[in-house]
Amino acid sequence: MHFRPKSFRSLPPIVLVASMVLSLSLSASAREAKGFAAATLVEAADYLPCGNGCSAHAEPASAFCFRMGDQVLVGDGRSYLHEKKFSSLEELAGMQLQIRFNRRSVWIRPSEGPTMKIERGSQFENFKDAGCVSAVRRPILVVAYSHKRPAKVPAEAFALAGSGRGDPYLWFQCDLDPHVSVIACRKWYANGDFYGKDWYCARTVAGAPVAADFELDPLLSQEGRLVLKSGAVVQQDRRGRTNDQLDRPNEACR
Numbered sequence: 732m733h734f735r736p737k738s739f740r741s742l743p744p745i746v747l748v749a750s751m752v753l754s755l756s757l758s759a760s761a762r763e764a765k766g767f768a769a770a771t772l773v774e775a776a777d778y779l780p781c782g783n784g785c786s787a788h789a790e791p792a793s794a795f796c797f798r799m800g801d802q803v804l805v806g807d808g809r810s811y812l813h814e815k816k817f818s819s820l821e822e823l824a825g826m827q828l829q830i831r832f833n834r835r836s837v838w839i840r841p842s843e844g845p846t847m848k849i850e851r852g853s854q855f856e857n858f859k860d861a862g863c864v865s866a867v868r869r870p871i872l873v874v875a876y877s878h879k880r881p882a883k884v885p886a887e888a889f890a891l892a893g894s895g896r897g898d899p900y901l902w903f904q905c906d907l908d909p910h911v912s913v914i915a916c917r918k919w920y921a922n923g924d925f926y927g928k929d930w931y932c933a934r935t936v937a938g939a940p941v942a943a944d945f946e947l948d949p950l951l952s953q954e955g956r957l958v959l960k961s962g963a964v965v966q967q968d969r970r971g972r973t974n975d976q977l978d979r980p981n982e983a984c985r
Contacts, residue, residue, distance in 0.1 A: 767829040767840055770799035774863055775821040778855045780807070793817035794855035796863035797830060797837070803862040804830075806837040808849035819844065856892065856953075861962075865950035868892040872949060875900045881923025888919065889947075893954035901926060901954055907933055907943050913968060913984060914941065918954065928975065930968035931957055932984035941965060 777791040793808040795817075808817040820828075820839065829840040832851060840846045858864050875890035884902045893901035902919040912933040918926040933941045946960035957965040969985055971978040 765831065767831045767838070768799060769827050770797040770804070770830045771827050772796075772820070772823050772825065773798050773803075773860050774858050775817075775824050776855060776857065777821070778857070780854050792853075792855075793821060793849075794853045794858070795820065795837075795839075795849060796853075796858055796860060796866065797828075798862065799830070803866045804832060804837060804851070805853040805855070805858075805863060805866045806832075806849040806851050807853045807855070808847065817847065817849070820847065861951055868950045868953075871899045875902075875921070878921075881919070881921075883923035883925070884919045888917075889949065891949060891952050891954065893918075898922075905931075905947070905957070907941065907945065909933075909943060914945075914957070914965065916957075929955060930970070930972070932966040932968050934966050934984075935959070935963040936966050937963060939963060 773796040775793060775795050777793055779785045779789055780792050781789055790809065790811060793810070795806050795808065797804045797806075808820070810816040820841065823841065828842075831838050835851050837849050837851055838846055839849065852870060853867050856864060856867055858867065871892045872890055880886070880888075881902075885904055888902040888904040890900045891903050892899065898921040900921055902921070902923075903916050905914055905916040907914045914931040914933055916929040916931070918929065920926050935941065941959070948958045948960050948962070951958040951962075955967065959965065966984070970982055
């Protein structure tokens with residue numbers, strides 16, 4: 732499930748990664764629970780699925796993340812007319828509940844109160860738990876690789892979850908220049924239009940150097956935040972640039 736940028740010189744590694752993402756997604760949905768079983772409510776939060784496009788009267792959704800054994804499930808519950816139907820569940824984060832699920836829905840049975848049904852899957856990407864974030868983004872990458880790659884996107888580019896112009900994912904191509912110790916990432920929208928560049932220092936936020944053959948975690952990385960396979964976050968380069976040239980060439984990466 733990890734991308735090694737230098738391996739994207741040919742198509743097969745991309746196909747392999749896409750197949751792995753798809754396989755994991757299908758295996759997760761195939762292990763459906765026919766009966767109720769214990770699961771831990773890892774996190775719960777309210778959010779607006781429509782993002783910046785919401786109307787003034789938009790109702791928030793309640794996002795939930797559950798861990799059942801080695802499987803992580805996410806789902807959304809939607810309340811209407813300010814009924815706050817799921818507010819009592821949000822207070823149970825960290826506790827065990829009884830759930831069952833299929834490909835489309837999750838049924839939650841708290842120790843007190845009625846069984847509640849939520850929709851399987853979520854758009855909430857601000858979970859703190861890495862497993863929850865991965866469960867949100869995995870279907871997004873499946874969609875990216877199931878579509879024909881736009882002609883303007885290089886074969887070595889890879890998909891990451893991202894907002895962009897409302898796109899659920901963006902295409903990235905990242906290369907490390909060892910002479911200046913900088914990682915430059917070119918970006919394209921889902922439709923293939925060029926979106927610009929992101930710049931990163933060749934070190935983690937903890938100060939460790941990033942190797943030339945670095946591997947990225949595609950489920951935890953996103954626009955503006957690259958996460959290595961090790962879990963370390965790459966330091967974003969915040970130096971000013973004009974036409975991709977540093978405004979202050981002698982300034983250290985920061």
